[in-house]
Amino acid sequence: MTTTAAATVPVGGPIELGHEHGWMIESRHSTSQGWVVYVRCAGCGARRVDVQESAGAIPVPYSGIVL
Template identity: 45%
Template structure:
């Protein structure tokens, strides 16, 4: 198979719109740390959920 026909798991994870599901949440001094998993590709990400009205922000890259 040629390289153009194969894809790494990381590349495959970046191709679709992730559907993040919270696996666990831990309180910190400035808010929460949220560990989320993509329902489609199984990738993981860590979000920081600071104590404001803003939505959680990713603090890591997708890990497959």
């Protein structure tokens, strides 16, 4: 007896727009809440604003992506 797969499922997650943004820092500014970091995608030019609480902290997206 052989078992056949019911369906062929593509490996990997859903692909949206076929593009993973590659953020580059355009500028950053010190504020009372930490650093506000302006980033831009090198691939498509989309922009986003991140907030970084301290120099070693992981930047958190503050704004949505602006195309």
